[in-house]
Amino acid sequence: MARIDGREANELRKVKITRNYLKYAEGSVLIDVGDTRVLCAATIEDKVPPFLKGTGEGWVTAEYSLLPRSTQVRNIREASKGKQSGRTHEIQRLIGRSLRSVVDLKALGERTIWVDCDVIQADGGTRTAAITGAFVALVDAVNSLWTDNSKPFPVKDFLAAVSVGLLPEGVELDLCYAEDCTAIVDMNLVMTGNGQFVEVQGTGEKSPFSKEHLAEMLAVGQEGIEVLFNFQKDALGQLVWKVGREG
Amino acid sequence: MARIDGREANELRKVKITRNYLKYAEGSVLIDVGDTRVLCAATIEDKVPPFLKGTGEGWVTAEYSLLPRSTQVRNIREASKGKQSGRTHEIQRLIGRSLRSVVDLKALGERTIWVDCDVIQADGGTRTAAITGAFVALVDAVNSLWTDNSKPFPVKDFLAAVSVGLLPEGVELDLCYAEDCTAIVDMNLVMTGNGQFVEVQGTGEKSPFSKEHLAEMLAVGQEGIEVLFNFQKDALGQLVWKVGREG
Amino acid sequence: MARIDGREANELRKVKITRNYLKYAEGSVLIDVGDTRVLCAATIEDKVPPFLKGTGEGWVTAEYSLLPRSTQVRNIREASKGKQSGRTHEIQRLIGRSLRSVVDLKALGERTIWVDCDVIQADGGTRTAAITGAFVALVDAVNSLWTDNSKPFPVKDFLAAVSVGLLPEGVELDLCYAEDCTAIVDMNLVMTGNGQFVEVQGTGEKSPFSKEHLAEMLAVGQEGIEVLFNFQKDALGQLVWKVGREG
Amino acid sequence: MARIDGREANELRKVKITRNYLKYAEGSVLIDVGDTRVLCAATIEDKVPPFLKGTGEGWVTAEYSLLPRSTQVRNIREASKGKQSGRTHEIQRLIGRSLRSVVDLKALGERTIWVDCDVIQADGGTRTAAITGAFVALVDAVNSLWTDNSKPFPVKDFLAAVSVGLLPEGVELDLCYAEDCTAIVDMNLVMTGNGQFVEVQGTGEKSPFSKEHLAEMLAVGQEGIEVLFNFQKDALGQLVWKVGREG
Amino acid sequence: MARIDGREANELRKVKITRNYLKYAEGSVLIDVGDTRVLCAATIEDKVPPFLKGTGEGWVTAEYSLLPRSTQVRNIREASKGKQSGRTHEIQRLIGRSLRSVVDLKALGERTIWVDCDVIQADGGTRTAAITGAFVALVDAVNSLWTDNSKPFPVKDFLAAVSVGLLPEGVELDLCYAEDCTAIVDMNLVMTGNGQFVEVQGTGEKSPFSKEHLAEMLAVGQEGIEVLFNFQKDALGQLVWKVGREG
């Protein structure tokens, strides 16, 4: 009944958040969740996509990539195939959308924040680790611009993400790759610091699932996300008080 | 408080399913949901993707496209841009995954069913209309192969999809484009005939949402999907009894 | 000696032109020629290609596509291959060039009319059906701008197209796909309302052809095009008198 | 009334055909028609496209390209744009189709002949010069395989092409670029040695044209093509008698 | 006269080689040379490119990429541009060629070793750091196959690379990015353990250079490479004796 790596059903893997991993980026984080390792870099660019020009609003966008040997079997480099896969598109849209939900784009002004999430090692849950790590890199990048504490800080709330699955053994939190392969239902949750949902994505490819299982997965996921907020706060240190500050 | 087109909060738009719209396809459906019109064609191919060769199992995959002038402003043809957008990838992955959830791929045998969903006119809810219509085309395509009634029919259950949103006025079913633009939360639900979930995708880009709103959206969505099953059954006529039949 | 579908040698298939098939396009037509069905949409854009900027002249351009299951065997979506075939390029160049021949680009002013021809079902003669249908959509699109009847109308004359072929049984009009496959010579004719040629494209891939056969094909084709003008006029109703009007 | 370069209305530009221009190709020709210069190379490959495998039949296919500085204004290299233009596709399809019309593909056997037409300098009429030159290269390439004179030679007849146009001054043969720019109608003719048509392509982009002008262009074009056959025969020398030989 | 970071003219930056950085790769190294950090992963695949099939010989090939925020200004991801730059092609060809020079491809047998070099942080000398690190990853990957010590080990000799430049202040070893920008001549050297050259690439874009400067750069570079061999040997530990072993 115990999980493959001995964890409890509602236990996260070991999490480690290393801030300022890169020398040049305005914000950067190396996040480890078990053997999953993602490098998140936030870059500030002083222009916006065409549909926002002149509106005074900013934008947050994400790109995601698996390094070729982050996976058990080498995956072919998308740059050499000449196009990004559907999976890559889907994930980077999810990351961007999630981050935008806690950013006051008007307060940000006409700037784009590019968030690059490059997976160094993939052992399940890369997209949720990317969101959790990218949030911290984003705060650092915004902070590099927000020296004047009288102005409201454009990051409005905390944001973290976790996977939760329905396995033959029951609902389990934060699936590693081996668990992911046997999951009946795979769910990704993104939540804000005040306990609300940003994304709820549950997929029953092996089999559909009941309302009751949905409720259980939501509960277990929320529990896990609350622990992740603590890791983010530990990493951010004194910056914690800036998040959500109204000036 | 009334909706833009006078509907009740939990009321679907007018649905019409035209079977066998195309001459050559093994299964084809033109589905209208309000002013949204999608052409769904199912094609049977006698081979499978490399990862299934020799396993005896089949595959179901989908492609999705907006015709250039299905939208209010002409959208550039992806064939002439030379690549499909992230949105297209995301939607066609959703359609394929959803359909596979009700197909017994082993019973299907080493065949691929290609499901093409081409949007003729887009007024919100194109991906859910595509799933609802594609299911009917899929049944027809499978039926063209399954003449021997003693063998179990590989489509195990009904499948339909609907959108539901949280608007400033409250939770509403089956959003048209104008409503979609003002929605705070946008959710797509895919369910099976026995009342279980296949996909739950809720996104709060404008604002995160509470557990209570989530529950309300799930309830209203399920109600709508049950009505859609009736439209599918009317369209399928005598084929209804084949779905889920074990031989 | 009778044709595969019982027609006379110089007889068109059944033609049906449905105007305003789409809700958003400035002009749109669904044209059926036998089992060939093409959706033609005309869009007005308030800019011109770089080579026309500042000249005061407008432009008309066309795009053409086969839906994947318009054909007997599913054809791979060009958007997913990432490029358009040589056949597609050739056809869309032909459609654009033909339409431009009856438009007064100076009178149109610095605007582009995009004409999208998407083949829903293909049973031979898709490019000629596209031209015949697109002409009607074009008139509607231009009419949406030309409310002031004192200004000359920029569509100068009617335009229609037909295929004609040399088969073992002799010259035949408006080939269906099965006939097209056995044709020795394949010719496409585009003509204007005043009986002049815009395009004459005859190809003898199976065998070269004589001057006499060329003359016969031109005669039979012209006969067919005159019938097509009547279908266009019926469809256009009161707009007929605008075509060629000098203000 | 005289033409820009002093020619008569029905006079070709100076033609020069240099055989065996390249060291490695099975057949190669450098053809000059006035200032238009095209390098044609024919390559024999011992396989056929998938649709011909196992049929015993061969194939002839062509590729066409403008060198970047063949034109007055440098044209961007298609290899660096990453795709071939519609014009290139249209021309290479025409060249391939034309050459196939005089080749007995059954007699050729399961081989492909690749014909590369690279325009060194472009002064109008590049596609017709390419066809006229490519024919000679094709004969040389086939001859390199056909050492046994008792077998029928798979090139059945001569083939050449010319442009003819309707200008304000009347019908003129073999237009140079400056003439091409002022032409009302532009026609390309491809004919066989026995005086039959392979391709008739007339386009009236500036204005439609009458049956009488069509007849005049066909007559003047045929006259020009007969002169081109003489240049081909001079170039081929003793190989002339092989063309059309039945073994 | 001192260098920007206080080094001597012939002094390397700080080097650190971390073996087995990745969990799944057959060989992997994280190499730091000053602030330049490259992740090198070696993967063994049991097939070879078409030109080697059936020859009994193996192949070594490399891919190189800059992570978007490895650089001072974010560089656009090649996967999202859809093609690799000329610079990327040039560098990955250099890495592959260099590694092959010390591998006995016959002894390797029909296998491909893929070497992925992903630059995490770029402060000059990324291609030479990639070669130096990739060599160690390659030895580990080969070692994972070569358990039988009686067979000759297919890596024949050590291999390392360094940059050396001619600056206004004179010849300097191992340029950081700021130095690289002011270099008159930029040279990359790849050498084997026995003191021979594999690649000598010197480029004088700002100004050509004399035979004397060339000789000085070669000498200083060789000195630096000998130090790099020591770092590789320290990292490889007991594997050192396998390199060049004849069984």
Add this chain to the structure above:
Amino acid sequence: MARIDGREANELRKVKITRNYLKYAEGSVLIDVGDTRVLCAATIEDKVPPFLKGTGEGWVTAEYSLLPRSTQVRNIREASKGKQSGRTHEIQRLIGRSLRSVVDLKALGERTIWVDCDVIQADGGTRTAAITGAFVALVDAVNSLWTDNSKPFPVKDFLAAVSVGLLPEGVELDLCYAEDCTAIVDMNLVMTGNGQFVEVQGTGEKSPFSKEHLAEMLAVGQEGIEVLFNFQKDALGQLVWKVGREG
């Protein structure tokens, strides 16, 4: 011991430089080096790449291509593959960089010179022949702008290139293709008229090489380049005195 074509070890193949081969280009050269034949065209464009806008400086850039049948076995056209190979990128970067080393980009002003090198026939040494020929085309193109002799001429010195290799028989100059295939070391040298190096690129793919062999190759290569300068000067005639002229 004699070379395959009877040359001495330090003997160039037969060189022929034909100036003004093209009608439209500002400068053009057809260069033959043995059986290698390259067409070099220089085009002047009145704008510069974005990174130079407003700096007052110009740019020189090169493109390189093999015609499909320049080689023994037909090589697939890069325009039809949709991308340029790594080899092409590497060569065109080398050509551009080399030419820029002898051009005073400030004196050139905000203009780009495009140098197109298209290989008509390839028998080894195409990149070095391209550089040697392109230099002459470049001088002609610059001269077309520099009519006022009181202004310094922006081409500062002569530039030529040659290959030299280490073969089993010893060091040999200007390898033909057959020699290139057996070379142990392949080196390309680019030098200026005053005897300095612009590029030194030596590659020992078959085997590494010693300092002594490097010195010998440099000496033999320099000897060959001095002969090439004479061919360039003969071709340029009276323009020779302009090169390096300071006004």
